[in-house]
Amino acid sequence: MASKKASGTLPPQQQIVHKVIMVGTGGVGKSALTLQFMYDEFVEEYEPTKADSYRKKVVLDGEECSIDILDTAGQEDYSAIRDNYYRSGEGFICVFSILDMESFEATSEFREQILRVKNSDNSVPIVLVGNKGDMREQRVVPAELCRQRAEQWGVHYVETSAKRRENVDKVFYDLMREMKRRKGGAQTQIGIDAAASSGRKKRSGIKKHCTIL
């Protein structure tokens, strides 16, 4: 793969950056998952997020890269301004709480919004995440239903507990692998340039779409 060969010679600022966006209803644990992944800590207090960005250097399958996590607002009143945020994402972690059926149902809407922003690109990497797995005995969303939805979307379903740090790394690493695979296929250049050019490509796609309308 081109990126693999080049990684040794790349100056650090041109390292590959995987842009991940956390989406899901308010209070399902997006920030908790992010903070657990970033700093290995669990925050009990709930404070609604607006839009927070995190960056971390990780080693993915022996290769150093960065992950840029954008933790978004889940509250309904943000839905209208989400598009700008989603546009910058290359992979999405769609979180719901297994204790809250509505949050599960809302995942469809989030996915629809993602697909709309991504110009109906069905292959955009998404991981469906059922959080709060530490309280499984009180679960409301049956695991079977979650798996069915993931299957229907053609994505992975992972059940996590941000509190107990269960599967937290798996979610992020799985998604990064998927994004890497995808980038590897479409990549013509390396590093940031590739991301930018693919971005430009997408934008022209949107424009084209508009003229059709």
Added chain:
Amino acid sequence: MSSNEDGLFQTDAFSPSDYIRDRLKGVKVGDETRKLKQLRSEMSALNHASQETLKNNVFRNYQQFIDASKEISHLEREIYQLTHSLIEQKQVIENLIMMTDDDKTSIHTVSSHSTTTSNTNPIQILMQKMEGIGGILNNMSATEKVILYSEMEQFDVETKKPVQKCMLILLSHRLIIGNINAAGKYVMESTLSLNSVAPVNVKDRESGAANAGKVLKLLIFPESRCYLCESARVKKLWFDELEQAKREILHKGSLVRQATIRGKRQTVKERKAAAAVIEERATFQEEEEDVGDEEKNDNDISWLSELPAELDDCIAHRDLDQAVELIHEWKQCPTKDTVIDIQLQMRENTIVQLLSDDVSRPGAVHGGPRAMKKARTLLTQLGRGTYATDVYLRRRSAMQRNAMRDVTVSEEPISYVKQLCTLYGNAVSDIANEFRSMPQFYCQVLQWCSYELSTLLNLIRRHVIEVAPAIAVIAYTWKNVLHTMEDLTAIGVHLNFEVNRLLSTPLEKALQTNFENICDAVKVRISEEKWRPYVLDSESALNRLVEELSDVGINVEWAISANDESRSSLNVSQNVVHFARVAHTLSKDLAPLRLSPIQVLCEVYADELWKMYLQHLADNIRDGAVFAYSTTFILTMVLPVCDKILYGEEGELIRLIDQFPSLAPYADPSDEEKQKDEEEVAHV
């Protein structure tokens, strides 16, 4: 000239020729010219006088106007001085606050401070600080204003070092970014629509407290930039103001859309109301009404002509709520325009298509029926409720078929039936609950339930009933189906009659086949009957048989041969014991089926079997212990037990004995002892 004559000139009916004639009345014939000349000079004097008065009036008013203007400018000066001293005082107070209470509470003060400064003259200040923005700032519309401006440092997230100084200006609709040049002045680098900018807080614990909370990231698709603010407070201020401005734009956009629609509709309504008021006044009635109508039509038509574009916009944004509302208003609009109507009809069809797709696409069912409810409600509002329900139910049918296909036809037919029934029951109760509040669709729902029922029963018929199972399986199948139907009746879906209609024939056939087999087997046994004692292998085998029969309520202990040393034989023939088993099983299996449509058949078959056997007994009356014991066993033990299982306490089969009087002695329990005694005597 007298003042009453002044009045005369001003009346509407004043006629100059009449006036002159009046004046010349009684004047001598030669004097007319002189008189007229005198009148003319009078008139011109009057004219002069009035011109003079007018001039004086104007002058007086002008004097007053000048006085008022002087007063106004004086007051303005005073107000200006007041404002100025107030601002000074405010600044002094703010400075004092800053000095005493350095950070925490001052977010508010700073913002108000910056707004006051920007109020004083932000545009001038900004134009001095940054080159190339004059055009933008001078051409701002009335609704646009400078919200916020700050100097920041562009920041590299990778190296965590500042790149260059820059200045950001937030206007109501756009963000201007300027970079500093060598001369130390900012030059406009880019101007961005707020729609394409999204603010993000950068959380970075690693780079230490120096930059903590001060970095603001702007997502400007496809890139992103980070800016290091003066303080965390300024960053928060920028984040909030950016977000607020974005929301404001969206809000205004939707308000404008709604306002144009509502406003137009409103003015039409108002005009209508106004026209109605005018109608009451008799004076300009007709004229005014015409004008009102014309204006209304013009307004409606201009509104209508914009509507297709408006709808396209809604469709593009998938704002179908709004679209449906617009369609609704269009339909209520009294003015019609054929060309526009055709266009709108097309849009309506598109919307209906979109909504139907929402209802019928495969993903829609996930997330429960609720996920599709909105689309269905909208379709109902468009008057296509029946269609929406139809599409939805068809979708549910497809789901149902898939689910049923997944149930494997196992070798355990009863569990197969159970699974199918549960699937059906759940689906129906789901749908029934969902449509509880929509009685207008009950008919469709019921039809759907009935259709699904026939699918279910077809499957059961094909995979269970028609593969010729034992009567027990048929009985259990029936029990399960009946149970499901009872559950559904409880929630108001009563379809038992459908079950009866669809299942009776196959059930009859299956029962008939079974019964014929049983009869044949019994007939063979009858033909082989030798009335010999039933000799078993051992005493334990006999005990097992006795236990087996007593478990089902048939006592046979009294028929054990007393004179057999090995105690392993019964005075009842083997074929009779076999019949006891067959008859008992049949009764047990037929009992639940008596609640089914094939009740009559069940009873006829039971009757037939018993009649055949009783006839056989009656035809073979003979001496001998085995026959006597066997007959008594059948009449007093087996028959009552079977009767009770099939018909309950009252009993029906017991009456059959009356048809065979020759058997009566064996049926009498009191005779039994006697016969037994006789038997023993005979053996001795």
